[in-house]
Amino acid sequence: MPAIVTNKFRIHNAKQFVEAFDEVSATSGDAVADPTGLLTTNMYLFIGKVTPWADDTQPPTPTDSVSNTVYNHWRDMIAAKRIGSADVSHVVPRYNWTSGQNYFAYTHANNTLFDQTFYTITADYNVYKCLANNNAGGTSTTVPSGTGTSFIQTGDAYKWKFMYQISAARALKFVTPSYMP
Structure with missing residues (x-):
C-alpha cells in the first residue's frame, strides 16, 4: 500500500x-x-x-x-x-559561510529547498538564512553579521536574516564538522 x-x-x-x-x-x-x-x-x-x-x-x-x-x-x-x-538536539547539515559560495534564496514554495544551501553558519556561531542572492545568483563575498530582527544587506547585494546563535555549551555538545543544531 x-x-x-x-x-x-x-x-x-x-x-x-x-x-x-x-x-x-x-x-x-x-x-x-x-x-x-x-x-x-x-x-x-x-x-x-x-x-x-x-x-x-x-x-x-x-x-x-x-x-x-x-x-x-x-x-x-x-x-x-x-x-x-x-x-539530544535536532540538527541540520552544517554549511560554513565561505566567500565565493552561491547561496540559494529561501522560499517556502520550493519543494527541493532542503537539498540546497539556503542558510549558513559564521565563525561566531551565528546562523543566517539567505533571503535574496543579489538577483543574478552571484556568489557571496561578504560574511553576514549582526543579530537584529530586520534583514541584513551585505556589500555583495545578498540579503540575510539572522536566525539564532549557537551557544558555546551547545556548540561543544552538538556541533560537528557535518551537522549543527
Missing part, C-alpha cells in the same frame, strides 16, 4: 522523539517514580558485544519479530548511560 510521508510528518516525529526523553506520566508502567509520585520515562544508550562474531565482516542480520526475539543485546551489555532531553 503506497503512503506519503510528508516533511511535516517527519518534523512532528522528530519533535516527539526529543520530547520522549523527559516525558512524565501519572499512570502506571515500567517507569521510575520521582518524589512527586509521577512516573518518568528513562532512555539509555548502551554499548556491548566485546566478543567477536564468527565472521566480523558479516555480523548477523537483525530480525524484526516479537515471536522469536533473542535478548543477546541484554546479555552483551557492558555499559549504559541515561539520556535526557539536554543530551
Whole structure:
C-alpha cells in the first residue's frame, strides 16, 4: 500500500522523539517514580558485544519479530548511560559561510529547498538564512553579521536574516564538522 510521508510528518516525529526523553506520566508502567509520585520515562544508550562474531565482516542480520526475539543485546551489555532531553538536539547539515559560495534564496514554495544551501553558519556561531542572492545568483563575498530582527544587506547585494546563535555549551555538545543544531 503506497503512503506519503510528508516533511511535516517527519518534523512532528522528530519533535516527539526529543520530547520522549523527559516525558512524565501519572499512570502506571515500567517507569521510575520521582518524589512527586509521577512516573518518568528513562532512555539509555548502551554499548556491548566485546566478543567477536564468527565472521566480523558479516555480523548477523537483525530480525524484526516479537515471536522469536533473542535478548543477546541484554546479555552483551557492558555499559549504559541515561539520556535526557539536554543530551539530544535536532540538527541540520552544517554549511560554513565561505566567500565565493552561491547561496540559494529561501522560499517556502520550493519543494527541493532542503537539498540546497539556503542558510549558513559564521565563525561566531551565528546562523543566517539567505533571503535574496543579489538577483543574478552571484556568489557571496561578504560574511553576514549582526543579530537584529530586520534583514541584513551585505556589500555583495545578498540579503540575510539572522536566525539564532549557537551557544558555546551547545556548540561543544552538538556541533560537528557535518551537522549543527
